Amino acid sequence: MTTQEKTSIITLTPEAVTAIDELLQDRGLEGYGLRVFLSGGGCSGYQYGMALENNAMANDTVSEIMGIKLYVDDVSLPYIEGSTV
Numbered sequence: 001m002t003t004q005e006k007t008s009i010i011t012l013t014p015e016a017v018t019a020i021d022e023l024l025q026d027r028g029l030e031g032y033g034l035r036v037f038l039s040g041g042g043c044s045g046y047q048y049g050m051a052l053e054n055n056a057m058a059n060d061t062v063s064e065i066m067g068i069k070l071y072v073d074d075v076s077l078p079y080i081e082g083s084t085v
Helices: 014-026
Strands: 033-039 047-053 060-065 068-073
Touching: 014 068
Parallel strands: 033 068
Antiparallel strands: 033 047, 060 068
16 A cells, blocks of 8 residues: 555644654754554553654555644554544
8 A cells, every 4th residue: 555645643732843843953854754653552551652754654644734744554543543742
């Protein structure tokens, strides 16, 4: 499958946008965005993570929110969609 574009997967608060933008600028990571993902559970349930990313992978859904590119893989999407960062 190919990468899908969506207008919104999650909501980024203005404070989150500012923090992400400052982090990317401070580290000189032009063209990067935020990957939000779900990782293995175990007895304590699912864990959620975030990482700085500059490439969409196969089956990612990519959106842009207030200038911040957001990447979510197709397995994580149902669990992430509708969340607020």
